Amino acid sequence: MADEKIAKPKASEEAEKEEKGAKGLTAEEIAKEFREHSVAEFFKKNMQMLGLTGKIKTLTTIVHEYVTNSLDACEESKILPDIEVQLKELGDEYYEVTVKDNGPGLTKETVGKALGKLLAGTKFHRMVQMRGQQGIGAAGCTMLSQITTGKAVQVITGTGKGKPISLDLTIDPKTNEPKMANVQEVAKDFNGTIIRAKFKGVKYVNSEQAPLEYLRRTAIANPHAQITFIEPGGEKIVFKRTYREIPVRPIEMKPHPKGVKVDELSTLAKYSGERKVSSFLKNNFDRFGDKAVEDIAKNVSFDINKDPRQLTWEEAEEVVNQFKKITFIAPRTDGLIPIGEPQIRKSLESIVKPEFISVVTRKPSVYSGGFPFQVEVGIAYGGNAGRMGETSEEGQQQRKIEIMRFANRAPLLFDTGGCAITKAVQSIDWKRYGMKDYENAPLTLFVNLISVHIPYTSAGKQAISDEDEIMEELRLALMDTGRKIFTFIGFQRRLAEKEAKRKMFYKYATEVAIAVAELTHKGKKDIEEKLHALVLKHLKLEEQKEKRQDAKGEMSEEEIEKEYEKRMEREKKENDKKAAKKGGKKAVEEAAEEE
Amino acid sequence: MAKEGKHYAKDTEVIKKLENIGSEILKQIEGQKNPTYTMPIRTLGNVFFDQKSGTIKLGNKTSDRQFLNVAHSRKFMQTVLVASEIRKVIEQRATVSIRDLYYALKHTIEGTQENTFEEQGESDPVIEDIEASLDLLREELHLAASSKGIIAGDVQLRDGDDSIDLAKMGSGGWSVPSNVEPENIEFKKVNAEYVLFIEKDAVWRRFNEDQYWKKHKCIILTGRGQPGRGERRLAQRLNKEYDLPLYVLTDADPWGMYIYSVIKQGSISLSYSEEKLATPKAQFLGLTTMDVEKFKIPKEVTIRLNALDVKRLNEMGSYEWFQKKEWKQEFANMKEKAVKLELEALSKKGIRFITEEYVPDKIKNEEFLP
Numbered sequence: 031m032a033d034e035k036i037a038k039p040k041a042s043e044e045a046e047k048e049e050k051g052a053k054g055l056t057a058e059e060i061a062k063e064f065r066e067h068s069v070a071e072f073f074k075k076n077m078q079m080l081g082l083t084g085k086i087k088t089l090t091t092i093v094h095e096y097v098t099n100s101l102d103a104c105e106e107s108k109i110l111p112d113i114e115v116q117l118k119e120l121g122d123e124y125y126e127v128t129v130k131d132n133g134p135g136l137t138k139e140t141v142g143k144a145l146g147k148l149l150a151g152t153k154f155h156r157m158v159q160m161r162g163q164q165g166i167g168a169a170g171c172t173m174l175s176q177i178t179t180g181k182a183v184q185v186i187t188g189t190g191k192g193k194p195i196s197l198d199l200t201i202d203p204k205t206n207e208p209k210m211a212n213v214q215e216v217a218k219d220f221n222g223t224i225i226r227a228k229f230k231g232v233k234y235v236n237s238e239q240a241p242l243e244y245l246r247r248t249a250i251a252n253p254h255a256q257i258t259f260i261e262p263g264g265e266k267i268v269f270k271r272t273y274r275e276i277p278v279r280p281i282e283m284k285p286h287p288k289g290v291k292v293d294e295l296s297t298l299a300k301y302s303g304e305r306k307v308s309s310f311l312k313n314n315f316d317r318f319g320d321k322a323v324e325d326i327a328k329n330v331s332f333d334i335n336k337d338p339r340q341l342t343w344e345e346a347e348e349v350v351n352q353f354k355k356i357t358f359i360a361p362r363t364d365g366l367i368p369i370g371e372p373q374i375r376k377s378l379e380s381i382v383k384p385e386f387i388s389v390v391t392r393k394p395s396v397y398s399g400g401f402p403f404q405v406e407v408g409i410a411y412g413g414n415a416g417r418m419g420e421t422s423e424e425g426q427q428q429r430k431i432e433i434m435r436f437a438n439r440a441p442l443l444f445d446t447g448g449c450a451i452t453k454a455v456q457s458i459d460w461k462r463y464g465m466k467d468y469e470n471a472p473l474t475l476f477v478n479l480i481s482v483h484i485p486y487t488s489a490g491k492q493a494i495s496d497e498d499e500i501m502e503e504l505r506l507a508l509m510d511t512g513r514k515i516f517t518f519i520g521f522q523r524r525l526a527e528k529e530a531k532r533k534m535f536y537k538y539a540t541e542v543a544i545a546v547a548e549l550t551h552k553g554k555k556d557i558e559e560k561l562h563a564l565v566l567k568h569l570k571l572e573e574q575k576e577k578r579q580d581a582k583g584e585m586s587e588e589e590i591e592k593e594y595e596k597r598m599e600r601e602k603k604e605n606d607k608k609a610a611k612k613g614g615k616k617a618v619e620e621a622a623e624e625e
Numbered sequence: 626m627a628k629e630g631k632h633y634a635k636d637t638e639v640i641k642k643l644e645n646i647g648s649e650i651l652k653q654i655e656g657q658k659n660p661t662y663t664m665p666i667r668t669l670g671n672v673f674f675d676q677k678s679g680t681i682k683l684g685n686k687t688s689d690r691q692f693l694n695v696a697h698s699r700k701f702m703q704t705v706l707v708a709s710e711i712r713k714v715i716e717q718r719a720t721v722s723i724r725d726l727y728y729a730l731k732h733t734i735e736g737t738q739e740n741t742f743e744e745q746g747e748s749d750p751v752i753e754d755i756e757a758s759l760d761l762l763r764e765e766l767h768l769a770a771s772s773k774g775i776i777a778g779d780v781q782l783r784d785g786d787d788s789i790d791l792a793k794m795g796s797g798g799w800s801v802p803s804n805v806e807p808e809n810i811e812f813k814k815v816n817a818e819y820v821l822f823i824e825k826d827a828v829w830r831r832f833n834e835d836q837y838w839k840k841h842k843c844i845i846l847t848g849r850g851q852p853g854r855g856e857r858r859l860a861q862r863l864n865k866e867y868d869l870p871l872y873v874l875t876d877a878d879p880w881g882m883y884i885y886s887v888i889k890q891g892s893i894s895l896s897y898s899e900e901k902l903a904t905p906k907a908q909f910l911g912l913t914t915m916d917v918e919k920f921k922i923p924k925e926v927t928i929r930l931n932a933l934d935v936k937r938l939n940e941m942g943s944y945e946w947f948q949k950k951e952w953k954q955e956f957a958n959m960k961e962k963a964v965k966l967e968l969e970a971l972s973k974k975g976i977r978f979i980t981e982e983y984v985p986d987k988i989k990n991e992e993f994l995p
Contacts (some may be wrong), residue, residue, distance in 0.1 A: 531695060537734050538702040541741060542650075542660070542692065545702075545709040549647025560654050561692075567657065568693045 073173050085123060085233035086240055088174075090443060092127055092232070093241040095168050096225055097248060098161045098440065099144070100131035101255060103223075107134040108276050111255040115245060117234055119262040124179070124230045132222040135189035138197075138213070145172050145185065145225070146199050146208025159280035159366055159482050161440040162491065171227060173201050178230040182211065188220040234262050238417070239443045245269065246381060247434050247441035251369060251478060253377040272376040278367050283482055284316040286361035287353040289400025296346040299338040310338035311349070317359040326352050363394030363402040366480050369439065374408045374476060382474050385412030386522075388515035389476075392507045397499035403481035405500075407507040409473070409515045416472040429472035435494070436478040442492050449493035451477045454504035463516035477504065524576065528569055535565040635765060635808075636715050642759045643712040650705065660692040662704050664758035665897060672896045674945040679905025681891040681946070683757065690754075700751070706730050706741060707751045711766050720767045720804065723749055757897040762806075763854060769803035774856035775826070776801055777833050778844030779816040785809065791844070798833060801846075801855045805862065815867045816842070821984070822860055822907070823847045824875035824884055828968045828979070835980040841988075844869070851884055854895075854902060860888065861904045871904050872988065877912035878930075878965035879937040882955075885909050890946045908993035910984065912966050914959045920983065926970040930963045951994045 093115055104111035109132060116128040136144055148169050172183045188194030193215040200209045236242055242259055249257045249269030256271040285294070304310035308323050311334075327334045330348045341349075369377075371389045378387050387410050394404040419430035435442040435451045446452050455475060460468035485495040494500065543558035646662070653660045664687060665671065671684040692701045710730050714721050721729070727748040733740055742748050756763055763770070775798035780791040784802065791799050802809070821843055823829045829847035832838070838845045844863065848856040864871045873888055875881030889907040891899030917927060930938075941947050942956050959965065971979045987993070 534695070535693065535698060537737050537739065538692070538698050540735055541702045542705050545705040546647050546650050546654070548709045549644050549705070549712060550651050552651065557651065557654060560657070561660075564654065564657055564659070565693065568659065 073170075073177055085231060086235060086237065087444065089117075089125065089127070089229070089232040089234060090239060090241050090244050092171050092174070092227075092229065093129070093244060094440070095171055096127070096129040097245070097257075099168050100129060100133055100223070101248075101252060102161065103133035104131060104255075105276055105279060109133060110271065110274065110276060111252070111257075112271075113255060114258040114260070115241065116260040117241065117262045119234065120228065121230075123233050124228070125232050125234060125262070126226060126228045128224065128226045130222065130224040135194070135221055135223055136185075136187045137189060138195060138210075141185055141187060141197065141199065142208030142210065145169055145183065146201050146210075148173065148201065148206050158282040159438050159480055161438050162484070168225075169201065171229075172199060173203075175227040175229055176200050179228045181228050184224075184226040186216060186220065186224040188216070188222060190221050193217070194220040236261075242267065244441055244443060247436070247443075248439075250374075250377045250381050250434065250476065251436050251439040251441065253369070253373045253380075269381055272380045273373045277369070280367045280482075281365040283362060283365040283402075284314060286316045286400035286402075287311075287318060287322070287356070287358055288361075289398055289483065290315070290350060290353060292343065292347050292350050295350055296341065296343055299341040299346065302338040304338055307334040307336055307338045307341060307349075316361050322356050322358065325356050329355075358399075360396045361400055361402045363396070363404070365482060366394050366402055366404045368404055368406050368480055369478060371406075374406060374478075378408050378410045378474070378476060382410045382415050383413050384410035384415035384472070384474065386410070386515055386519055388511045388518065390507050390511040390514070392503055392510075395499055395503050397481075397485070397497045401481055401483045401485070403479060403484075403500060403503070405503045405507045406476075406478040406480070407504075407511045408476035409508075409511045410476070411474075411515055411519060412472050414472075415474040419470065428470060431469050431471060431473045431475065433475045434477065436476070437484045437486075437491075437494060438480055439478060442494075445487070445490060445493035448487050450496040450500055451479070451494060451504060453496055454501055454508055457501075458505060458508055458512065460512065463512045464520050465512075465516060475508070477508075479504075524573075528573065532565060532569055535568075536562060539565065636718075636767075639759075639761060639765055640712055640715055642761070643708050643715075643755075646705070646708045646755075646759075659694075660701065662690045662701060662758075663687050664690065664754045667753065667757055667894055667896065669893055672893050674890065678900055679890060680899040680903040681893065681896045682899065683897040703730075703742065703747065703751050704754060707748060708755055711752075711755070711768070715767050720769055722769050722803075723752055723763075726752070726768060753894065760897065762898050762901055764804040764806050770853050770855075772800055772803050772853065772855055773850075774801035774846065774848045774853060774859075775799065775829065776844065776846045776856075776859070778820075778838045779814075779842070780812065780844060781814040783811040783813060788813070792839075796830070796833060798829070798845075801853075801859055803853065803855045805855050805859045807862075810859070812862075812866065815844075815863065815869075817844045817863075817867075817869060818842045819870040819872060819988070820844045820846060820860055820863050821910075822852070822856075822871060822873045822888060823968075824850065824873075824881055825968055828874070831976075832980055835977060837980050837984075841985065848884075852888060857888060857902045857904070860907075861902060864904045864906055871907040872910040872993070873907055874910050874968065874984065875912070876965065876967045877914050877916065877959070878928075878967075879934055879941055879959075881912070882909070883937075883941060886941075886944070886946060908995065910987050910993060912968060912971075913955050913994065914962055914964055914966065915955065916983075917962070917964065917966060920971075920974070922966070922970065923973055926973045927964040927966050930959065930965055934965060935960065949995050955994060 097113060097115065100113050101111050112132040114128075114130045116130075118126040118128075120126055145168050148167070175181060175183055182198035182200045184196070185199055186194060186196045195213060196216050197213040198211045200211075201207070202209050234240060242261060245257050245259050245267075246269060249255065253273035254271060254276055257269045259267045259269075261267070285298075298314055299307070299310060302310045302314065304313060308327070311326065312318050312320075312323060323334070326349060329352050330345070332345050332348075368391045371391050374389045374391075375387050378384065378389075387408065389406070389408040391406045392404060394402050396402050415432070416429035417432040419428040433446070433452060433455055435446075435449055442449065442451075455477075465471060465473075479494055479500065484491075485497055485500070487493040487495045539558055539561035543554050543561055546552070546557050547554035650660045650662070665683050666686045666688050667683065671686040672681055673684055674680075675682040690701050690704060691697045694701075707726070707730065710726060714726070724745055727742060727745040730748060731740055731742045752763070752766075752768060755761075756766065776791060777794055777798040778791050782789050782791070789799060804810075817838075818841075821832070821837075823832065823845060824847070826847055826849045829845060832845045837843070846856060846860060860871055863869050871888070873885045875884050885907070888904060889909075890905060891903040895902065916922065917924075938956060938960060942953075947953075947956070968979070971983055974982075
C-alpha cells in the first residue's frame with residue numbers, strides 16, 4: 031500500500047474538490063475517523079471517494095486489487111504467476127468475482143491482515159517501484175462485498191505446509207478487525223489462494239474500461255504471467271505467458287531530499303530510531319552527505335543534534351526549505367526495473383498480433399530533482415493492432431488507434447485525456463514518420479511509466495501528471511520508437527511496391543515482345559528476356575536513387591532531439607503569448623505577435 | 626477489292642513505317658535503353674490556326690511514351706500492339722473498322738486477369754497517336770470509322786468496281802463510305818452548282834423529299850451530327866476538284882456552329898490531317914440567332930441557352946478561327962438574347978419554309994457568315 035494515502039483514494043474530481051475544500055485529511059485522521067465512526071458507515075458515505083464511482087469501473091477496480099495482490103505475491107515468492115479470474119452474473123447488477131492464483135498462499139494469521147483489515151500493512155512513504163493499489167485494496171473489497179450483499183468473502187488458501195484451509199471472512203465494522211467463520215481443512219492439495227466474493231451495484235460489459243481489457247493489458251505488461259479470464263457468458267480467454275523469467279523485485283530506495291514534502295519529513299522523523307536529526311537525515315535520505323548536513327546545520331534555527339522525534343512542523347519546514355537550496359547528486363535509478371524490450375515485443379506479438387513492432391526502453395531519468403523514472407514504449411502496427419472503430423458505410427470496420435497506458439505495469443484505463451501519456455502522443459507530429467492519420471490507423475501504442483513515485487494528477491490514480499521531464503522522456507521515447515517502426519514499414523512498403531512494379535512491367539513486356547517480334551520478324555523470347563533485364567536494371571537504379579534520398583530524409587537521434595527542442599521553444603513562445611494576452615498588456619502582446 | 630499498282634506502293638510504304646516503329650523499339654531494347662515512342666501532342670496547347678491554309682494544324686511539340694514508366698507502360702504496350710495489328714490488316718489487303726481492330730486486339734494478358742484493352746475508348750486514341758506520328762491518314766492505315774453520312778445529287782461516280790448514280794438513290798440517299806480517297810471513289814459526272822452540308826438527318830430528308838437538289842442543281846450532304854472523315858473529305862474534294870461552293874446549315878447553337886468550324890478548318894484531335902479533311906472555303910448559311918428577327922420566327926420556338934451552352938460559347942469565342950467580326954457579333958447576339966434555335970423550328974413557319982424560302986433566299990442574297 032506504500033506511498034498511497036488512503037485519505038484520497040480514487041475520487042471523482044468533484045469528490046476530491048469537496049474533500050480538499052473541507053480540510054485535506056491525512057491518513058491518520060482518516061484512520062481515526064474509521065475508529066470513531068463505523069467503518070461500514072465511512073464506506074457507504076465515501077463510495078465515490080473510494081473509487082467506486084461507476085458500476086463498470088467498480089468491477090474493474092475490484093479485479094485490479096485482487097490481481098495486483100496475486101502478481102506481487104507470486105513475484106515475491108519467485109513463482110511464475112498463473113492467475114484465473116472468473117465473473118459470474120448472479121442477478122441484476124449482482125456478480126461473483128473469483129480470483130485464483132498459484133502464489134505462496136496465506137496462513138490463517140495473514141489471511142485476516144491481507145483481506146480483513148482496512149489500512150493493514152500500510153507503510154508510510156515506501157520508496158519502491160510497485161504496481162500500487164488504485165482504489166480500496168483487497169480488504170476494501172471484502173468490506174464492499176459485505177455492505178452490498180451482506181455476505182462473507184470465501185477464501186481457500188494453501189501454503190504447501192499442511193492442508194489448505196477454507197474460510198469465510200468478514201470485517202467487524204466497529205473494530206476494523208477480521209472475523210473468520212467456517213474454518214475448515216481442505217482435503218485436496220493446493221498451493222495458492224482462491225478468493226470468491228459477491229458484489230451488488232456492479233456491472234460487466236465488454237468495453238475498453240472493463241475487466242477483460244484490464245486483464246488483456248495486464249497480461250501485456252506482465253509477460254511472465256499467464257492470465258485466464260472466464261467471462262459471465264462462460265467464454266474462456268487465455269492470455270498466454272510469453273516470458274518465463276520472473277522480473278527482478280524492485281529495490282526499495284531511500285527518498286531523495288529533492289522530492290520530500292514537509293508532512294512526509296515530519297512523519298518519517300516521528301518514527302525514526304535515530305538519536306539525532308543529523309543522523310536521521312543522513313540515514314533516511316538518498317545522496318545525503320556530510321556536506322549537506324553541514325549546510326543544514328548552518329542555516330536552520332535549531333540544533334540538528336536534537337532528537338528527530340521532537341522535530342516540530344516548523345522545524346521540518348525549515349529543513350525542507352534548505353533541501354531546495356542544496357545541490358544533491360541526482361537520485362539513484364538502479365531501483366527501477368523496466369519490463370524490457372524483448373519482453374514487451376513478445377507480449378505484443380502474442381496478444382496484439384500486429385504486423386510490425388518496435389520497442390524502446392529509455393534510460394532512467396529524474397523528475398522534480400528527486401524522483402527517478404523510466405519510460406518504455408512499444409508501437410504495434412497493422413494486423414490486429416488498434417481497436418475496432420465505427421463501421422463505415424461500406425460495412426467495413428476501420429481500425430483506430432489504441433493507447434495503452436501503464437504505471438509500473440498496472441494498466442490505467444480511466445481519465446485518458448488528462449494523462450501525460452495521452453498528451454505526449456498527441457503532441458507528436460506523426461506525419462513526419464509517414465503516419466498521415468495516426469488516429470485512424472491500425473496502431474497500438476504501449477507506454478509504461480516506471481517510477482518509485484508516479485505523479486498522478488489526482489487521487490484517482492488513473493492519469494499521470496505532465497511533469498516537464500516526464501513529458502520530454504515520453505516524447506523522445508515515442509519519437510524514437512515511431513521513427514524506427516515507420517522507417518521499417520516504409521521499407522517494407524517500398525519492397526512491396528517494387529515487386530508490384532516488376533510484375534506490372536513483366537506483364538506488359540510479354541505483350542510488347544510479341545508485337546515487336548511480329549513487326550521485326552525477330553524471336554519473341556529473346557526480346558522478352560532483354561526487356562526483363564531492362565526492367566530489373568531500371569528498378570535497381572530507382573532503388574539506389576531512393577536510398578540516397580532516404581539517407582537525407584531519415585532523422586537521427588540528434589535530429590529528433592533538435593526537433594524536440596524546437597517544438598518546446600515554440601510551445602514556450604505560444605505560452606508566453608497567451609500569458610501576455612491574459613495580462614492585457616498591449617505592447618507585450620504586439621511584441622509577441624511580431625515573433 | 627481491286628487495287629491499282631500505285632495503291633500497293635502506298636501500302637508497302639505504310640507497312641515500312643509501321644515496321645520501323647518495331648525496329649526502333651528493338652534497337653532501344655538491345656541497347657538496354659528505356660523503350661520510348663515519340664509522338665506529337667494532340668491537345669489545344671499544340672494546335673494552331675494556319676492562316677495560309679485556313680486550317681487547324683498540329684504544332685511541333687512532342688511527348689514521349691516510355692515503357693519503363695508506371696504511368697505510360699500500359700499505353701506503350703497498347704501502342705506497339707496497335708501498330709503490329711494494323712500492319713497485319715494491311716498485309717491481308719483488308720480494311721477494318723476501328724471497332725474491329727479493338728476486338729481483334731482485346732485479349733487477357735497471360736497469367737493475369739487484365740485485358741490488353743478494356744474498351745474501345747482505349748484503342749481509338751492510340752490509333753490517332755500512330756496516325757499523327759506517322760503522318761498518315763486513317764484510310765491509309767486501312768482503317769474505317771462506321772459510315773453514317775448520306776448524300777444525294779446529280780453525280781455519278783465509281784466506287785471500286787461499281788458505278789453509282791447519286792440521283793437515283795431514292796428517299797434514303799447514298800451512304801458515304803469512310804474511305805473516299807480518289808483511289809476508291811472516282812467522280813465520273815458532277816452536275817451541280819454548290820454543295821449543301823446539313824447537320825441533321827431529319828432536315829436532310831426534308832430537302833431530299835422536296836427534290837431540292839434537282840430544283841436547285843446542287844448536292845445535299847449530311848454527316849448526321851458531327852460529320853465523319855468520309856463526308857468531310859468528300860465535301861473537300863467536291864469543293865477543290867469541281868470548285869463548288871460549300872454551304873453549311875446547322876442549328877443556331879454553339880454545337881451546330883462548332884460542326885461548321887470542323888468542316889471549315891478542322892478539329893483539334895485530328896489536327897494532324899486537317900489539310901486533307903478541311904474545306905477552308907466553306908461558308909455558314911445558318912441558322913443564326915440574327916435570323917429570329919429577320920425571318921420573324923416566333924419566340925415560342927426558340928430555346929433558352931443553358932449554362933453548358935454559355936460555357937461552350939465562351940470557349941469557342943477564344944478560338945483563333947472564330948475571331949472574325951461577323952462571328953463575334955453572332956456570339957454576342959446569342960449571349961445577349963440567351964436563345965438558341967433548332968433547324969426544325971423553322972417548320973413553325975410552314976413545312977417547306979426551309980426548302981422554299983429560307984435557304985434559297987439566303988443563297989440568293991449571299992447572306993453567309995465567313
